[in-house]
Amino acid sequence: MNIEKIIKEKIDKPVYLKNDGMCAGIAEKEYGSLKDSYNGVFLGIGTGIGTAVFIHGKLMEDIRSAGHMIIERNGRKCNCGKNGCYEAYASMKVLKTQIRNRLKNEELSSKDILNLLQNSDEISKVEDILEEYIEYLAIGISNMARICSSDTVCIGGSFVYYKDILFDRLLCELGRIMIPMEKEKTKIKLATLGNDAGIIGATLIY
Numbered sequence: 001m002n003i004e005k006i007i008k009e010k011i012d013k014p015v016y017l018k019n020d021g022m023c024a025g026i027a028e029k030e031y032g033s034l035k036d037s038y039n040g041v042f043l044g045i046g047t048g049i050g051t052a053v054f055i056h057g058k059l060m061e062d063i064r065s066a067g068h069m070i071i072e073r074n075g076r077k078c079n080c081g082k083n084g085c086y087e088a089y090a091s092m093k094v095l096k097t098q099i100r101n102r103l104k105n106e107e108l109s110s111k112d113i114l115n116l117l118q119n120s121d122e123i124s125k126v127e128d129i130l131e132e133y134i135e136y137l138a139i140g141i142s143n144m145a146r147i148c149s150s151d152t153v154c155i156g157g158s159f160v161y162y163k164d165i166l167f168d169r170l171l172c173e174l175g176r177i178m179i180p181m182e183k184e185k186t187k188i189k190l191a192t193l194g195n196d197a198g199i200i201g202a203t204l205i206y
């Protein structure tokens with residue numbers, strides 16, 4: 001569907017269209033955690049996994065979809081049609097679905113889940129889910145950091161709302177799987193602009 005054309009017909013203003021993950025990355029590069037980065041990767045961990053890659057400070061428009069790199073042989077079916085994609089294991093949507101299934105409550109909102117995870121009795125019921133989630137998340141980050149020779153990987157999307165629960169675990173797992181040379185080269189940062197980065201980035205694309 002040509003959304004750009006449809007909106008243009010309705011409003012008398014210029015219309016530009018860009019992928020939300022890429023917009024978020026652009027905002028982090030301009031104002032946030034990738035500001036001083038030379039080779040930087042933005043991963044928006046949310047409904048899926050958005051991607052923006054900057055090489056020598058420039059956005060690589062054609063490098064996208066880190067969420068659809070296969071990280072598991074014969075793995076889960078992904079919305080894209082492939083099996084074993086990164087986002088079928090490491091998106092926030094997948095994590096929340098697994099938690100709802102474990103607690104047998106499909107009605108839990110994102111806020112409810114966040115509250116539950118702040119309670120030590122509740123978190124113990126889903127500890128194995130968190131552990132596995134973090135393992136997969138770290139694999140993709142480590143792959144992207146290595147492939148792009150990144151000085152910085154910035155993690156954004158709705159993941160940032162869960163940072164108090166997930167970020168230290170993630171750093172710990174990356175410390176375990178990355179080799180010393182990689183750890184020295186790549187800083188792992190949270191998105192400074194939080195989950196608003198996409199909206200802010202959209203104002204920068206024309």
Ligand SMILES: [Zn+2]
Binds near residue numbers: 067
């Ligand atoms: Zn996929």
